[in-house]
Amino acid sequence: MAHSCSLLPLPFILVLALIPFSCIPSAQSATDDGSSVHESLLQCLQNNTTPQEQISKLLYPQTSASYASVLRAYIRNARFNTSSTPKPAVIITPTKASHVQATVICAKKVGYQLKTRSGGHDYDGLSYISDQPFLILDMFNLKSVQVDIKDESAWVEAGATLGEVYYNIWQRSKVHGFPAGVCPTVGVGGHLSGGGYGNMLRKYGLSVDNVVDAQIVDVNGKLLDRKSMGEDLFWAIRGGGGGSFAVIISYKIKLVPVPETVTVFRVERFVEEDGTDVAYKWQLVAPKTSNDLFMRMLLQPVTSKATKKKTVRVSVLALYLGNADSLVALLGKEFPEMGLKKENCMEMSWIQSVLWWANFDNGTSPDALLDRNPDSADFLKRKSDYVQNPISKDGLQWIWQKLIEVGKPGLVFNAYGGRMDEIPASDTPFPHRAGNLYKMQYSVSWDEPGAEAEKNYLNQIRRLYSYMTPFVSKNPRSAFLNYRDVDIGVMEPGKDSYEQGRVYGSKYFNANFDRLVKVKTAVDPENFFRNEQSIPTLPNGKAGMTSHTRCSRYTRAIVKTPVPHPFPPTNPVYEPLQPHEEGVPPAGDGKAYEAKL
Numbered sequence: 001m002a003h004s005c006s007l008l009p010l011p012f013i014l015v016l017a018l019i020p021f022s023c024i025p026s027a028q029s030a031t032d033d034g035s036s037v038h039e040s041l042l043q044c045l046q047n048n049t050t051p052q053e054q055i056s057k058l059l060y061p062q063t064s065a066s067y068a069s070v071l072r073a074y075i076r077n078a079r080f081n082t083s084s085t086p087k088p089a090v091i092i093t094p095t096k097a098s099h100v101q102a103t104v105i106c107a108k109k110v111g112y113q114l115k116t117r118s119g120g121h122d123y124d125g126l127s128y129i130s131d132q133p134f135l136i137l138d139m140f141n142l143k144s145v146q147v148d149i150k151d152e153s154a155w156v157e158a159g160a161t162l163g164e165v166y167y168n169i170w171q172r173s174k175v176h177g178f179p180a181g182v183c184p185t186v187g188v189g190g191h192l193s194g195g196g197y198g199n200m201l202r203k204y205g206l207s208v209d210n211v212v213d214a215q216i217v218d219v220n221g222k223l224l225d226r227k228s229m230g231e232d233l234f235w236a237i238r239g240g241g242g243g244s245f246a247v248i249i250s251y252k253i254k255l256v257p258v259p260e261t262v263t264v265f266r267v268e269r270f271v272e273e274d275g276t277d278v279a280y281k282w283q284l285v286a287p288k289t290s291n292d293l294f295m296r297m298l299l300q301p302v303t304s305k306a307t308k309k310k311t312v313r314v315s316v317l318a319l320y321l322g323n324a325d326s327l328v329a330l331l332g333k334e335f336p337e338m339g340l341k342k343e344n345c346m347e348m349s350w351i352q353s354v355l356w357w358a359n360f361d362n363g364t365s366p367d368a369l370l371d372r373n374p375d376s377a378d379f380l381k382r383k384s385d386y387v388q389n390p391i392s393k394d395g396l397q398w399i400w401q402k403l404i405e406v407g408k409p410g411l412v413f414n415a416y417g418g419r420m421d422e423i424p425a426s427d428t429p430f431p432h433r434a435g436n437l438y439k440m441q442y443s444v445s446w447d448e449p450g451a452e453a454e455k456n457y458l459n460q461i462r463r464l465y466s467y468m469t470p471f472v473s474k475n476p477r478s479a480f481l482n483y484r485d486v487d488i489g490v491m492e493p494g495k496d497s498y499e500q501g502r503v504y505g506s507k508y509f510n511a512n513f514d515r516l517v518k519v520k521t522a523v524d525p526e527n528f529f530r531n532e533q534s535i536p537t538l539p540n541g542k543a544g545m546t547s548h549t550r551c552s553r554y555t556r557a558i559v560k561t562p563v564p565h566p567f568p569p570t571n572p573v574y575e576p577l578q579p580h581e582e583g584v585p586p587a588g589d590g591k592a593y594e595a596k597l
């Protein structure tokens, strides 16, 4: 089995020159290769670093022979790797915090937007694209992981990957781990500043629930730690999105204990078998069972090998912090419908379970976690929802029909509960705690390049999202920041940025949005740290996004959240895009996913 972080593994593909975007940054003409800003930036950086630094070697202007490969190395969504995708004028690749400090000062001076990229896994590419003239601050060189086993903690730099974090912990201890995402190439900078969850969240909460200190560079170019930044800003950068507040240099994380032996399993059913019963019961058991057990459920439209008919496959994947005997006994009692047997289970060390969850072959060396796998990406789109009440069996059966009808997108249910229920919703900006049974991810990946394919699959996933309205959280319909989704709203330049920010901000942060706005207004009143979904400043503050833009590529993608409707709806509830926006195919003709069974 090849390693892949995707729900539906696809061959890695890189495609250029395929998707036409109509927006060209207005402050940089199509023929301008960014030479002038490069010169001004270099001059400023030289003035703000010591002469022996040779800072010019850390800059990649568009004229550099290495520009394209540096830019592409951390593009993790092939949709944003085309010749017409907006490109930065210069990529700055700091090797120390002082370079970041100088970059913040100089980006302000040259008047370009600064996008910070760590692992480049932002699902909608916000760390490396923009409609405005922009620079990328690429953190991949800042990747040290300093583990202190005596203190059961580690300082991890923003450019380190989760795989590197896990590997370094494992090198020093076989009974410590860290609760974070399952994909080893995800970067610390975006993952932790956006919350960070993984398969130990029911035992230990999110990554940010285990962050005890941080180093950042603020809007004035100052290097700050927890004490000097203050508790409000420290609160904000643990789930509020780093891109709104500062550049994260590093986090200090608290390690957590893991047993020497853990157990994993994957059990699959089709809905013609007892898949519906299993899926229904999963909702009752997975969020309530022992905190040592995390069960993820995948719901995928597939073509059955046996019947050649389209159907839905229900798969349950689990990590249990204990041995197989006790797991089989636990689920025999709580979840007999799944019929888990010891032969379905694999006992292993925690680090092997990290590899298993990342789809590596059994027996793969942990060294594989150090592979950054550059220059590889699928075309993909993700969306998210939260579910607070179990979906009935009738509801599930209706969803199976919709999955088959829509075509390719699948659903991933991630159980909450346990430690997540105990942490107050206001402890960190991430608000989705008690009351949520599970988080749902909508997932579609494809390998056909081109605008038509993109339009088709985006349409499919948006239709599915619309169909799910009756089953998910309302007022607001919540979403997970780390599953970036520009469909739920974007900030446009101008005086309405606060109101626009509230639309997506209340979905990502619920009641914590107001506190984030206050922190933002206090620490970055000019809105220097901004992106299409950043935290806005207060409307009576000085800032709004300063406009250099003719149009936004994101406005074309916005789908209005439909008004909640009764289940089952009598008509498709998918709302087509605005008339002035690019058209989408009519609802109802999704292509079937030919499963790689």
Ligand SMILES: Cc1cc2nc3c(=O)[nH]c(=O)nc-3n(C[C@H](O)[C@H](O)[C@H](O)COP(=O)(O)OP(=O)(O)OC[C@H]3O[C@@H](n4cnc5c(N)ncnc54)[C@H](O)[C@@H]3O)c2cc1C
Residues within 6 Å of the ligand: 005, 006, 076, 115, 116, 117, 118, 119, 120, 121, 122, 123, 126, 127, 139, 158, 180, 181, 182, 183, 185, 186, 187, 188, 189, 190, 191, 193, 194, 195, 196, 197, 198, 241, 242, 243, 244, 246, 247, 248, 249, 482, 483, 484, 531
């Ligand atoms: C294949 C895949 C698997 C995933 N699995 C999980 C998972 O299991 N759990 C989970 O919670 N999430 C998961 N995610 C989502 C992931 O956590 C987020 O996309 C996260 O933001 C990625 O961090 P990054 O540094 O790789 O991304 P980037 O694209 O570099 O950054 C994402 C955002 O954070 C900002 N940012 C990045 N670095 C810094 C910094 N140093 N300072 C300030 N702001 C910064 C960027 O500007 C951008 O807004 C997954 C994503 C992918 C593509």
